[in-house]
Amino acid sequence: MRTRMTRRASAALIAGFAASLGLATLPALAATQLTGAGSTFVYPFFSKAFYTYSQSHSDVTVNYQSIGSGGGIQQFIAKTVDFGASDVPMNSDELKRAGGVVVQVPVALGGVAVTYNLPSSVPGGLRLTREVVSEIYLGKITQWNDPALVKLNPHASLPNIPIVSVHRSDGSGTTYIFSDFLSNVSKEWKDKVGTGKSVQWPGTNTVGGKGNEGVAGQVRQTSGAIGYVELAYAIENKMTTAQIQNKAGKWVSCTESTVRAAAATKPNVSATDFSIVDRSAENAYPISGYSWVFVFENPTDKGRAKLVRDVLSWTTGADAQKIAGTLNYVPLPESVQETAKKALAEVKV
């Protein structure tokens, strides 16, 4: 009895294995495998979007390697991948090294939330002006009961403890957006520190954490800590985030709609004019930015390039952006989807 069942089971197993082998290999043999590399931020979105795409387009599979934006740009310049992705567009120096004309399009949108850890919770969330955020990170406001903070949060009982400012220790697009915001709102920050994926943090009471999880962990464990994390990470981990006063004077939290409002103020976003921090629209959240993909305008392998162009047009379109929304990214505003589509049409295939 037992042997018979085993035999039957193994026969079924073999049949199933053969069937799955047949089903799995046949389309894979026919499909062209495209490769991309770069930003880790877009990876969850890309892996789901490209999987969905290959479900309806059996001739294409996309292999995306999340090796970091810097690595993505290197690989793209070395022409070892079909497209690159980065949290910051390629700069003029990198474009020069690339050799040919490069088409860069926005592909994903994200916000940066300010999170904090205070012994007693602040009703309605901590309120911070743009200036106060910059002065905390410049190391000029050092205590939680600083008059500037007390004035903004009259109903909170702010303790007399030092502010520990937490930042990303690894190079990251999140840091780029955050330092871009600080450079926009504070001249001192712009002169002393500047904008970059890694910067020289000025304050003396600062700690660096690796990745969003490193920053979040550090903030969670340090009473009196303040830090910045990507919006998706903040939502998924239900983190306490601060309200920031935007340029229009309104208090805004970091949410999908406020980030989208900021992005919508610049429909013609391009690789040379890409910053969307500190926008003056009513509901705009002041700390957000795009991730980018790039391809050569005049590629050598036209067949492949057409497939790449189709994948990327779909990825920046409404269907894929809906997928991005389910993963807590902020979907691109329609105007920006149009911009991306137009830019991709420049690719000569």
Add this chain to the structure above:
Amino acid sequence: MAATLLFVAIVVGLFLQLVHGSWESLTTFGPGFIWSSAWNPVTNKFGALPFIFGTVVSSAIAIVVASVVGIAAAVFLAEFAPPFIARPISFLIELLAAVPSVVFGLWGLFVLAPVLARSVDPFLAHTLGFLPLFSGPIYGVGLLTAGLLLALMIVPTVAAITRDLILAVPNELREASISLGATRWETTMRVVVPAARAGIMGACVLALGRALGETIAATMVIGNRPAISASLFAPSYTLSSVIANEFTEATSSLYISALLELGLILFVISVIVNGSARLLMFSMLRRERPR
């Protein structure tokens, strides 16, 4: 023979490759790179001193703690513990050596750092706070936390090798010592351990090598601030951590070159540490040889 040559070729090739990769940084900053404290990717100004400091100090804490604890544990296991205790404990120590360093890092960040921040650090600040070493704000993460975590990671190396070395000391030595009237404790401390000390030294060097190069666990608990502070509570940064943290997003060629030069410095530090330990061992063995 060919295999040996291959190893020589790998080491030399690695060194040359590091020099080649860091050439732009070497020529731009010169020797000043080593004692400069700047690390500013925005303005492309780089220096290695805070990273050298963090690496050396965290590893020094680690090796001091780990050698004391590791040798003590090994002596106990090899000489005093009955087999039914020694066997399972030895096994557990060896198991500890197999734990991936990222697991140590997570444990360090979520367990060790808060415990230190809540109890151990305040106690040290209270009792020894007059020393600059134990003053200043407490973050939980920092040099001390990193040093202790590294110590925990390298204790198994020290303990396991030392235990084997002590077990390998010939029994005749023990018998001779006891027959001369020495107690068991005197035999262990004056005869057995000294007989194995060159090897124990080697075990410590091996462990120190791991501490110097440890990346992920260190970066999770050291605080990642390129600054030099007298306080062990202060955040710091190590050579390998900054390379791992910033390499993926480094785009300008000078930036990458500076990171590679940090790798070159780490390489040179490791060679110096290993070389000097080898010399020390050599002279130790020569002194012991009967004339």
